[in-house]
Amino acid sequence: MTEAEPNRRAFLTRMGLFGVLAGAAVAVPVAAHAGSSGGTVPSLVLDLVRPALNTVSRQTYNALTVFAVPGQDEYSTRQGTPRSEPGAIEARATDFMLHALDNFVPFPDELARPIAGTLAAGLGGVPITLSGGLLGLDLSAVDSLGGAVDALLANDEVLPLSMVVALLLNSLALRVNPLSATGVLQSPFARLTYAEKAKAFSLLEGGDSTLVGAADSDVPEPLRETVSGLSGYVGGSLLTFSAFSTYSEWAVFSTGTRSVTGVPVGWRISDHDPGVLDGWDDLRGYYQNRKAVAA
Amino acid sequence: MRDVIVIGAGGCGPVVAKELAAHGLDVLLLEGGPRHANPRQEWSLLENDASHLLNGYLRAGPQDRSKPAWYRELPQNSFLWQVAGVGGTTQHYFGNCPRAYPGVFSGYAGADRGNYDVGHLFPFGYSDLVPYYEWVEATLPVSTAPMGTKETVYFRGCETLGIPVQTTKTTKGPSYRPQENAILPPGGHAGLTTDRSKLVFPLSTGCTFCGHCIQGCMQPISVPRNLTARRSTDNSYVPMGLTANAWSPQGKAVTLVTDSMVTKIHTGLVDGRLSATGVTWRDNGTGEQHREDARVVVLAGGAVESPRLWLNSGLPNPNDWVGRGFTDHYLDLVCGVFDDEVGNSKGPHSSARCDFPGYGALQNVGIGPAIQALAMTSSDSGIRGQYTNGRGLTGNWDGATGRLAATELKDVLLHGVDRILNVVTLTDDDVRPDNRITLSAMPADENGPVPKVRMDQRGRSTRSVRNREFLARKAVDLLRGAGAKKVYRMDLAPLMMHVHSTMRMGVSETNSVLDANAESRAVKRLFVADNSALPNSIGGPNPTLTSQALATRTAEKIFRNYFGGDPWVTTGAPVVSTDQRITRRMAELGL
Numbered sequence: 043m044t045e046a047e048p049n050r051r052a053f054l055t056r057m058g059l060f061g062v063l064a065g066a067a068v069a070v071p072v073a074a075h076a077g078s079s080g081g082t083v084p085s086l087v088l089d090l091v092r093p094a095l096n097t098v099s100r101q102t103y104n105a106l107t108v109f110a111v112p113g114q115d116e117y118s119t120r121q122g123t124p125r126s127e128p129g130a131i132e133a134r135a136t137d138f139m140l141h142a143l144d145n146f147v148p149f150p151d152e153l154a155r156p157i158a159g160t161l162a163a164g165l166g167g168v169p170i171t172l173s174g175g176l177l178g179l180d181l182s183a184v185d186s187l188g189g190a191v192d193a194l195l196a197n198d199e200v201l202p203l204s205m206v207v208a209l210l211l212n213s214l215a216l217r218v219n220p221l222s223a224t225g226v227l228q229s230p231f232a233r234l235t236y237a238e239k240a241k242a243f244s245l246l247e248g249g250d251s252t253l254v255g256a257a258d259s260d261v262p263e264p265l266r267e268t269v270s271g272l273s274g275y276v277g278g279s280l281l282t283f284s285a286f287s288t289y290s291e292w293a294v295f296s297t298g299t300r301s302v303t304g305v306p307v308g309w310r311i312s313d314h315d316p317g318v319l320d321g322w323d324d325l326r327g328y329y330q331n332r333k334a335v336a337a
Numbered sequence: 338m339r340d341v342i343v344i345g346a347g348g349c350g351p352v353v354a355k356e357l358a359a360h361g362l363d364v365l366l367l368e369g370g371p372r373h374a375n376p377r378q379e380w381s382l383l384e385n386d387a388s389h390l391l392n393g394y395l396r397a398g399p400q401d402r403s404k405p406a407w408y409r410e411l412p413q414n415s416f417l418w419q420v421a422g423v424g425g426t427t428q429h430y431f432g433n434c435p436r437a438y439p440g441v442f443s444g445y446a447g448a449d450r451g452n453y454d455v456g457h458l459f460p461f462g463y464s465d466l467v468p469y470y471e472w473v474e475a476t477l478p479v480s481t482a483p484m485g486t487k488e489t490v491y492f493r494g495c496e497t498l499g500i501p502v503q504t505t506k507t508t509k510g511p512s513y514r515p516q517e518n519a520i521l522p523p524g525g526h527a528g529l530t531t532d533r534s535k536l537v538f539p540l541s542t543g544c545t546f547c548g549h550c551i552q553g554c555m556q557p558i559s560v561p562r563n564l565t566a567r568r569s570t571d572n573s574y575v576p577m578g579l580t581a582n583a584w585s586p587q588g589k590a591v592t593l594v595t596d597s598m599v600t601k602i603h604t605g606l607v608d609g610r611l612s613a614t615g616v617t618w619r620d621n622g623t624g625e626q627h628r629e630d631a632r633v634v635v636l637a638g639g640a641v642e643s644p645r646l647w648l649n650s651g652l653p654n655p656n657d658w659v660g661r662g663f664t665d666h667y668l669d670l671v672c673g674v675f676d677d678e679v680g681n682s683k684g685p686h687s688s689a690r691c692d693f694p695g696y697g698a699l700q701n702v703g704i705g706p707a708i709q710a711l712a713m714t715s716s717d718s719g720i721r722g723q724y725t726n727g728r729g730l731t732g733n734w735d736g737a738t739g740r741l742a743a744t745e746l747k748d749v750l751l752h753g754v755d756r757i758l759n760v761v762t763l764t765d766d767d768v769r770p771d772n773r774i775t776l777s778a779m780p781a782d783e784n785g786p787v788p789k790v791r792m793d794q795r796g797r798s799t800r801s802v803r804n805r806e807f808l809a810r811k812a813v814d815l816l817r818g819a820g821a822k823k824v825y826r827m828d829l830a831p832l833m834m835h836v837h838s839t840m841r842m843g844v845s846e847t848n849s850v851l852d853a854n855a856e857s858r859a860v861k862r863l864f865v866a867d868n869s870a871l872p873n874s875i876g877g878p879n880p881t882l883t884s885q886a887l888a889t890r891t892a893e894k895i896f897r898n899y900f901g902g903d904p905w906v907t908t909g910a911p912v913v914s915t916d917q918r919i920t921r922r923m924a925e926l927g928l
């Protein structure tokens with residue numbers, strides 16, 4: 043048993059996942075999984091793990107951004123809100139989110155590692171697709187979301203913030219609907235309905251004491267309460283940033299000309315006319331014709 | 338050795354710099370962000386490019402946009418909206434310049450005097466500040482705002498509220514009115530045309546109704562810097578400081594150094610008392626450290642960075658009030674959806690308001706689709722129809738408070754962003770010791786430990802909650818009176834764009850950092866001259882004019898107490914920042 047295991051068991055219990063995952067709903071070798079982590083993995087295997095995790099991450103963000111602005115895509119259909127107009131996917135909101143989170147928000151390794159490790163413990167039962175069977179490698183330790191993350195951590199890889207947030211959303215997805223552990227697509231969060239996603243957000247935003255408490259306790263002082271704060275912040279900003287990016291010019295902005303190369307999705311949706319940018323003919327005079335007031 | 342070093346060229350630092358330079362002092366003005374010298378070459382006026390909190394051209398961060406923004410730990414669902422660079426957050430601002438309510442000052446004797454944050458009043462009377470208000474109003478200059486379509490709709494609503502029109506600068510009771518704002522009124526073709534060939538200075542002068550105040554004002558086309566429509570300090574006080582020798586007989590031009598972050602305020606014993614003696618700053622581009630000494634240091638880094646720098650400099654904090662007492666007007670947003678166009682994205686963002694002394698204020702806010710979507714997905718009440726986060730307030734608005742998402746958000750925006758009229762509540766919120774700026778345990782950046790900004794939304798005082806509830810209901814009445822078909826109340830999570838009172842001046846030594854002259858009680862020759870010096874949330878009115886008036890008063894105190902000079906505000910006549918001597922000199926300097 044690794045040193046981290048009691049913590050992980052406590053985490054799973056508090057997450058309400060221990061019973062679920064250890065029970066019959068999904069067959070998960072919790073103890074085996076926890077035991078298998080910690081060793082180094084051949085770099086060839088890591089080469090398979092990284093793209094697989096990136097796929098999970100991208101799908102999670104696709105599912106997140108359509109939660110804010112659904113469109114004509116399969117993620118919107120899956121959450122039960124298909125639309126006939128374009129939405130976040132057409133506005134490339136996933137790229138916006140990944141770019142912003144990973145390039146501009148500092149996320150210290152001291153936080154990333156314990157949080158990711160804690161979350162990985164609950165994600166051992168989520169199979170992921172690795173395209174490497176033909177190489178004859180033993181992939182049993184890394185063919186789950188939790189195992190893959192553990193492998194990266196054990197090999198001292200730096201996990202970007204976007205990945206940790208994706209793990210968080212997928213952990214919440216399992217909590218909301220344990221059956222989301224398996225199915226089409228690679229991300230449990232992407233398998234949720236709109237109402238289930240909202241439920242996941244309610245846990246995140248409410249500073250869900252089980253989840254946050256577990257993560258907080260695995261983080262060294264003096265960063266402890268930072269995790270609970272971060273969770274509230276993330277719960278608030280994921281949706282707002284998704285909406286902001288979709289309704290902005292970002293996807294069709296050219297930095298060279300500092301202008302748009304086409305009509306942004308969000309402008310089309312909201313019937314926004316930027317005009318000539320330098321002025322509008324909207325002057326309607328002065329209220330009661332008063333142009334100055336007394337002292 | 339300089340006479341004075343001013344830290345921060347935002348809304349208020351340049352006011353002190355300009356006033357003292359006009360009287361011949363040698364002033365160094367240090368700014369952590371960029372100077373946008375050529376907005377036409379640097380700005381797009383597009384919402385994400387301008388306002389992305391992390392990498393927009395108007396953000397809190399160094400000049401090089403490929404470098405991260407300044408990290409601030411926000412340990413709650415919230416937004417902190419500040420801008421670095423010459424002009425500071427006034428590069429975003431709407432130019433609204435109401436005065437504080439008289440009830441937030443000592444000595445107020447009105448019948449409603451018990452209705453304010455009485456434990457945290459200004460340490461002097463309203464009449465003491467009036468000459469400084471008048472001075473700043475004449476300098477910027479401030480005038481009565483014209484209407485666009487959205488203001489005609491807003492006033493239609495106001496006319497149903499049963500309150501009078503205010504026709505004075507001083508607010509004396511519940512009322513509505515056009516904003517008094519620091520935006521030059523439209524002249525020539527401005528506001529009347531979309532033909533770019535006519536939107537050129539001087540065929541057009543003043544506000545062209547472009548609708549991009551948040552994205553930065555650079556109108557009309559080809560306008561000289563100091564004649565630019567919106568009077569953010571990069572267009573008003575900074576040009577005056579840089580040209581002080583051209584318009585003031587004894588003036589000495591301010592030295593401005595940008596993209597340079599002050600990392601330490603130095604102290605020593607002067608005349609036997611612990612005093613500020615100088616600063617160290619770091620060039621963001623090269624990483625080089627510089628040090629200069631001064632007779633007086635003025636801290637004006639804004640309500641978050643000022644306490645951060647204080648704490649990072651290891652300055653004394655005997656009563657532990659540095660960073661405490663943070664107020665933010667406890668903003669809420671009420672959105673009315675109309676059948677017809679109301680011009681949301683056109684014209685200056687906010688040219689109309691209502692005042693309810695003792696409660697706070699309302700104002701309209703016009704915005705483009707991205708910020709509209711951001712605002713409508715921000716709430717402390719969960720997601721409408723899904724979960725309430727323990728709130729989900731009901732009242733005279735439609736349904737419960739909460740974020741709009743997915744289908745509901747999309748349907749509102751599909752109806753047309755220009756058919757939405759927003760009203761924001763500027764709440765008279767109470768000073769609370771636990772709402773505060775501290776140093777974060779997250780990794781330090783190159784300027785030292787980063788700030789942690791705590792705003793406990795659920796721990797607001799009973800009075801603050803009462804005020805916000807009162808204002809939100811008035812906003813709904815207003816929108817319905819104006820003809821809104823549907824009204825949403827957001828119950829915003831903290832949207833911190835009016836940030837004040839974190840280094841507050843006060844009557845009592847036990848709960849304030851500054852004395853009545855805005856000088857630090859613990860460190861002499863160290864003054865604070867930004868929003869953080871305010872003793873309270875000034876009753877709800879937009880803060881900048883009051884901070885600028887206070888900064889003018891502080892400049893006089895510095896001049897009198899440390900340089901033996903005479904005060905000038907009650908006896909002198911202010912030069913307006915549009916003066917042609919400034920225009921000419923800026924052109925000579927190639928600025």
Ligand SMILES: Cc1cc2nc3c(=O)[nH]c(=O)nc-3n(C[C@H](O)[C@H](O)[C@H](O)COP(=O)(O)OP(=O)(O)OC[C@H]3O[C@@H](n4cnc5c(N)ncnc54)[C@H](O)[C@@H]3O)c2cc1C
Nearest residue numbers: 345347348349369421425426431433599638867868879881
């Ligand atoms: C969208 C928006 C609209 C607004 N509209 C209005 C309005 O209509 N009316 C109104 O009254 N107010 C408005 N405000 C608020 C207004 O912008 C602020 O009140 C005002 O800018 C505060 O001035 P300040 O000097 O306190 O801080 P800031 O303007 O934030 O300036 C602080 C400056 O100091 C610099 N700095 C910080 N630390 C250091 C350091 N260590 N070394 C060097 N430089 C440093 C920063 O880079 C910054 O430039 C608005 C704000 C927003 C976001």
Ligand code: SF4
Nearest residue numbers: 544545547548554685
């Ligand atoms: S609306 Fe007027 S004040 Fe605002 S940016 Fe445009 S021209 Fe400037």
